[in-house]
Amino acid sequence: xxxxxxxxxxxxxxxxxxxxxxxxxxxxxxxxxxxxxxxxxxxxxxxxxxxxxxxxxxxxxxxxxxxxxxxxxxxxxxxxxxxxxxxxxxxxxxxxxxxxxxxxxxxxxxxxxxxxxxxxxxxxxxxxxxxxxxxxxxxxxxxxxxxxxxxxxxxxxxxxxxxxxxxxxxxxxxxxxxxxxxxxxxxxxxxxxxxxxxxxxxxxxxxxxxxxxxxxxxxxxxxxxxxxxxxxxxxxxxxxxxxxxxxxxxxxxxxxxxxxxxxxxxxxxxxxxxxxxxxxxxxxxxxxxxxxxxxxxxxxxxxxxxxxxxxxxxxxxxxxxxxxxxxxxxxx
Numbered sequence: 001x002x003x004x005x006x007x008x009x010x011x012x013x014x015x016x017x018x019x020x021x022x023x024x025x026x027x028x029x030x031x032x033x034x035x036x037x038x039x040x041x042x043x044x045x046x047x048x049x050x051x052x053x054x055x056x057x058x059x060x061x062x063x064x065x066x067x068x069x070x071x072x073x074x075x076x077x078x079x080x081x082x083x084x085x086x087x088x089x090x091x092x093x094x095x096x097x098x099x100x101x102x103x104x105x106x107x108x109x110x111x112x113x114x115x116x117x118x119x120x121x122x123x124x125x126x127x128x129x130x131x132x133x134x135x136x137x138x139x140x141x142x143x144x145x146x147x148x149x150x151x152x153x154x155x156x157x158x159x160x161x162x163x164x165x166x167x168x169x170x171x172x173x174x175x176x177x178x179x180x181x182x183x184x185x186x187x188x189x190x191x192x193x194x195x196x197x198x199x200x201x202x203x204x205x206x207x208x209x210x211x212x213x214x215x216x217x218x219x220x221x222x223x224x225x226x227x228x229x230x231x232x233x234x235x236x237x238x239x240x241x242x243x244x245x246x247x248x249x250x251x252x253x254x255x256x257x258x259x260x261x262x263x264x265x266x267x268x269x270x271x272x273x274x275x276x277x278x279x280x281x282x283x284x285x286x287x288x289x290x291x292x293x294x295x296x297x298x299x300x301x302x303x304x305x306x307x308x309x310x311x312x313x314x315x316x317x318x319x320x321x322x323x324x325x326x327x328x329x330x331x332x
Contacts, residue, residue, distance in 0.1 A: 026257055029244075032242035034238075050227070054231045057239075061235055062198050090202070091204055102170050130183060133254045186250045197247060
């Protein structure tokens with residue numbers, strides 16, 4: 001084997017490794033996300049009050065991280081048109097938080113989770129329009145398998161008929177706003193560093209949720225020390241580390257990838273709730289969970305879809321070269 005051939009193969013291996021890193025970060029972030037619902041379930045306050053404290057604690061954590069980053073000269077603050085993406089991200093994330101918890105109270109966790117399986121469809125349609133992303137047939141097929149499994153998990157948790165039309169409408173709106181959040185994050189990541197983006201998003205979202213708390217008359221002062229500790233844990237764990245990882249990775253992977261990966265979150269949360277909170281797990285839960293995990297794995301790692309999931313061959317307005325991923329600053 002000639003020296004040129006060996007060099008070319010070594011370079012290709014480096015590029016392949018660079019493409020795998022963001023995808024691995026997405027999977028780790030999904031695992032971190034799965035701890036959030038369990039921690040929230042362990043609290044004694046309403047979902048809206050928990051979201052209020054979780055967001056404001058998150059601002060504190062991100063504020064410290066942003067100050068350290070700026071002192072080191074690594075911040076890329078929003079400017080010009082990137083503020084549109086940042087404000088859109090904050091507004092949609094805040095509305096998602098309000099709608100999600102309100103829908104759960106009006107219907108059930110199972111109903112909201114079932115409707116939430118439409119998320120990849122919403123993100124996929126928006127990504128085609130805004131970023132010209134064209135998922136492969138393999139990615140779409142395996143994503144459909146994951147959606148089916150997630151639907152089985154949600155149905156297994158259903159507790160009788162939950163037909164509140166307003167609650168269902170809020171659950172549908174929640175899916176749309178969460179999809180818009182992922183798209184806004186994808187749009188902002190070419191110009192804004194991860195920490196600065198998340199801090200701005202959390203401030204806007206916290207203000208929106210605070211207005212909702214006032215409008216609904218939620219007793220935020222009723223939170224105990226234990227409730228606040230749980231909210232702070234969510235802010236530092238899935239809220240900071242999880243969102244940091246997913247937001248960083250969106251600079252390198254298509255917008256569809258996080259929404260498909262997140263289909264595994266109810267499965268992982270269910271397993272954790274079974275282990276920690278002694279919640280019941282049925283055979284349907286297990287079957288649906290296995291189908292979901294197989295679908296997510298196929299969509300992200302399958303031979304017919306992994307190139308798309310790693311960001312290879314997609315069209316974007318300002319694509320970042322995959323080989324830049326490992327050396328890209330952790331804040332970038």
